[in-house]
Amino acid sequence: xxxxxxxxxxxxxxxxxxxxxxxxxxxxxxxxxxxxxxxxxxxxxxxxxxxxxxxxxxxxxxxxxxxxxxxxxxxxxxxxxxxxxxxxxxxxxxxxxxxxxxxxxxxxxxxxxxx
Amino acid sequence: xxxxxxxxxxxxxxxxxxxxxxxxxxxxxxxxxxxxxxxxxxxxxxxxxxxxxxxxxxxxxxxxxxxxxxxxxxxxxxxxxxxxxxxxxxxxxxxxxxxxxxxxxxxxxxxxxx
Numbered sequence: 001x002x003x004x005x006x007x008x009x010x011x012x013x014x015x016x017x018x019x020x021x022x023x024x025x026x027x028x029x030x031x032x033x034x035x036x037x038x039x040x041x042x043x044x045x046x047x048x049x050x051x052x053x054x055x056x057x058x059x060x061x062x063x064x065x066x067x068x069x070x071x072x073x074x075x076x077x078x079x080x081x082x083x084x085x086x087x088x089x090x091x092x093x094x095x096x097x098x099x100x101x102x103x104x105x106x107x108x109x110x111x112x113x114x115x
Numbered sequence: 116x117x118x119x120x121x122x123x124x125x126x127x128x129x130x131x132x133x134x135x136x137x138x139x140x141x142x143x144x145x146x147x148x149x150x151x152x153x154x155x156x157x158x159x160x161x162x163x164x165x166x167x168x169x170x171x172x173x174x175x176x177x178x179x180x181x182x183x184x185x186x187x188x189x190x191x192x193x194x195x196x197x198x199x200x201x202x203x204x205x206x207x208x209x210x211x212x213x214x215x216x217x218x219x220x221x222x223x224x225x226x227x228x229x
Contacts, residue, residue, distance in 0.1 A: 033215035037156075042222070043201065048215025055214040088156050092215075100145040100205035100213045101165070106158035 004107035018079040023091035031096030032074040037088040050096045121220035136187040138202030146205035
């Protein structure tokens with residue numbers, strides 16, 4: 001099976017712009033989670049989607065949003081970019097039907113640089 | 116939320132040495148995973164181990180859930196083992212759900228010299 005894929009892999013934006021990142025889960029996986037990784041804060045949970053519904057959300061401002069499509073692919077959007085949004089954004093997929101007992105598999109990440 | 120602490124923060128080894136990485140967590144867990152982050156940033160799954168012991172080649176892991184810690188053992192280390200090792204656990208909210216949310220430790224940076 002193909003692994004989790006993320007596009008684009010690298011992105012450079014300027015402050016005030018918005019950005020959309022995409023994540024395709026492993027075939028058959030219906031849950032997609034997003035994480036932000038920065039040197040200062042480490043890996044932090046953004047949100048999780050299952051069957052096109054957001055089931056869980058981390059402590060991030062409303063500028064961070066996401067959605068999931070019927071084929072389980074997910075996108076996350078960051079509006080009005082700030083310098084502090086520069087980070088590695090990782091998505092993970094899991095089957096989605098067994099709650100916390102499922103293994104999460106991560107994609108290669110999207111590196112976002114905000115200038 | 117749950118607290119996850121990893122030790123040591125940094126570890127430097129010569130090739131062939133053995134090492135033990137530790138992960139302490141502050142509450143009961145249903146999910147505990149160990150990851151290796153490669154130089155390109157991807158998190159590689161090592162173990163799903165909320166309790167018990169598992170082995171995969173030179174790597175093994177043990178989680179003692181009742182005492183809230185997990186250990187990752189690396190034997191006969193190789194330069195390719197270098198990178199950051201993360202422990203992550205499920206994090207339940209006030210309602211008891213934890214859909215898709217893993218809380219990560221700060222990681223152990225492992226450097227293996229030839």
